[in-house]
Amino acid sequence: MTTEPLPATIRALLQADPNSMEVTLVHREVPTPNPSKGEHLIRVHAASPCAGELSWPTMVSTPGKEIITCDDMAGIVVSSPPDSPFKPGDEVYARTSYLRPGCARDYTLATTKELAHRAKNLSWTESAATPLSAITAWQALFTHAGIGEFGSDAWKGKRVLVTAASGGVGAWLVQIGHLLGAEIVGTCGPKNIDFVKSLGASEVLNYRTTDFKAWGSKEQNKVDLVIDCIGGKSLEDAWWSLKENGVIVGIVQPPDQKQPTGLELPNVTVKFFIMSPSGKDLSEVTKLVEQRKCWPVVDSVWSLEQFEHGYARLESGHARGKVVFDLTLNVPK
Structure with a gap:
């Protein structure tokens, strides 16, 4: 009709x-x-x-x-x-x-x-x-990370590193992760630090000045989950912060392609995916937007x-x- x-x-x-x-x-x-x-x-x-x-x-x-x-x-x-x-x-x-x-x-x-x-x-x-950004973030968190569904208590207190946190996908990851009760660490350039904090990140790293190997080597900085949104050097740097038994998810480049030489991490789960168009997942995002919990x-x-x-x-x-x-x-x- x-x-x-x-x-x-x-x-x-x-x-x-x-x-x-x-x-x-x-x-x-x-x-x-x-x-x-x-x-x-x-x-x-x-x-x-x-x-x-x-x-x-x-x-x-x-x-x-x-x-x-x-x-x-x-x-x-x-x-x-x-x-x-x-x-x-x-x-x-x-x-x-x-x-x-x-x-x-x-x-x-x-x-x-x-x-x-x-x-x-x-x-x-x-x-x-x-659609693309929100569905990618949704699938990274709830299809591929393996921690829990939306609203699951399993997310509370988890440390999650999001690279390119001021970008299209990164902004959704920070917002949704914050809603889950996770502790979100974002990376971005100096002009976007306050912006990423406003999305819900508890810590924001300036990728231009941070020594990621030194930062990630400190036990208190280790994260349970890395979601990399940019690939290349950013992905390589992110590896240093990952805990043993952690999960690293790439949406641009397979993470195992950029694992630093000499870095051995037991039982790490490595995931790479390309989002699948999904009206069902987008409908879940719509609920959050209409409740003004994400934007x-x-x-x-x-x-x-x-x-x-x-x-x-x-x-x-x-x-x-x-x-x-x-x-x-x-x-x-």
Whole structure:
């Protein structure tokens, strides 16, 4: 069932060459949903890119897929399968599968399993800033860390080190971890120390000046869990703080690739994962947002026509939270 007339063409951000990070603004036809696959047509109000996403096509083969960028979106359901809990007119958000074209376009597709009703107290841009970061944090803590479910007493008093704590995922990890009763240690640059503390971190380390080997070698600084959000030297440094029998989770790079030479830790659990789009997990996050216990962090908002500035900000490495494209801005008449 369709509730609004559809335009002849729509705007879209296209990465035409998978071996190039160049993006262009093009026009395309409105995508056609397949109800048998649970697909919904969504009128996109805002979409958010992920740092590094323009390099993904060289690593993930998707034959025949046109590379439309941004897999995070918030918008309104235009049409839905008959048995869907999401009806035309519903306000939703989602992280959609990278295996399909993305959401930096006026209309996109999302499946029943990817969608969640958006939090009522968020703006459209805040909604689009939420799915990837929040779902990744949720799955890192409750699917991969192995400590306990949300609300479990097992988290109380646990020490958790979060690298890149001022970034999109890091900000959610700090907030949710604090809610669990864990003692959160975050790393960030000097300009974001007070910000990370405001999210709930009990200690914040300036990665530019901290000697992580010396800091992590002190018994009182040891942590039960490391969640690394940046890889490279940051991940290598984080190893020094881990307790015996601890857990280290990477979302950018497998942690065992960066274990320091000569550092032997008995019975450490090493995990690496790529988040799976999940409307179910996003719905759990929605409850926390509507209770104002957690909140997305928006770094900057750009129109779709300003995509070059948005991607420059994203790839600068200095974004605090998420870069978002507001598709309701500068819409041609």
